[in-house]
Every structure is written in C-alpha cells, then in structure tokens.
Amino acid sequence: MKKYLFLLALAAAGAAHKKLFAKYDCNSCHKGKMGGDGNAIYTRPDRIVTGADILIDRMEQCSGAIGKQLTEQEKLDLAAYLNQTYYHFK
Numbered sequence: 099m100k101k102y103l104f105l106l107a108l109a110a111a112g113a114a115h116k117k118l119f120a121k122y123d124c125n126s127c128h129k130g131k132m133g134g135d136g137n138a139i140y141t142r143p144d145r146i147v148t149g150a151d152i153l154i155d156r157m158e159q160c161s162g163a164i165g166k167q168l169t170e171q172e173k174l175d176l177a178a179y180l181n182q183t184y185y186h187f188k
Contacts, residue, residue, distance in 0.1 A: 115179035122166055124176070140184035150187045153177050 125136025132138040139145070147153045154177055161168045168176070181187050 115175045115182075118172060118175055119179055122161070122164065122168070122172075122176075124160070126164060127160065137184075140180065147185065150177070150181070153180065153185065153187070 125139075128136030128139040132142075140147075147156050154173060157168070157173055157176060157180075
C-alpha cells in the first residue's frame with residue numbers, strides 16, 4: 099500500500115521535487131546508458147518501469163548504485179515527480 103502513496107502526492111509535485119531529482123543527480127548513470135540523454139531512459143519502449151510498484155523498487159536499486167540512502171519521503175517525492183513528468187501511471 100505504501101508503494102502507491104506517491105500517487106497521492108502528485109498534486110504537490112513541482113519545483114521542490116525537481117530540485118530533489120537534481121540534488122541526487124538521478125540521471126548520472128542514465129546518461130551513459132542512453133548516449134548522453136539521461137531522460138530518455140524513462141520513455142524508451144523497452145523500459146523496465148511499467149508500474150508504480152516497480153518504480154519504487156527501481157528507485158531503491160538506483161539510489162544504492164549511486165551510494166545514496168533516500169528517506170521514505172524523498173522516495174515518495176521523487177516517484178511523484180517521475181510519474182508526473184514521464185510515466186503517467188494511474
């Protein structure tokens with residue numbers, strides 16, 4: 099149930115969430131994988147993230163890969179930003 103709570107935060111997603119995305123440099127790994135455009139990883143046809151539950155799990159894996167520990171609130175905020183900007187899960 100907690101994995102879907104970020105959907106409730108969509109209305110609040112905005113500049114603060116985008117700053118969090120920048121703070122943790124979420125595209126740092128994606129740039130190399132996607133030929134320089136890190137954002138392309140979110141919209142590619144064969145993307146791994148196909149649902150809200152997978153998004154949270156993937157974010158946990160990614161944060162470990164960059165050596166960061168996200169708080170529960172940061173996870174919700176980042177998930178809300180990514181969903182609003184790229185995924186549009188319902």
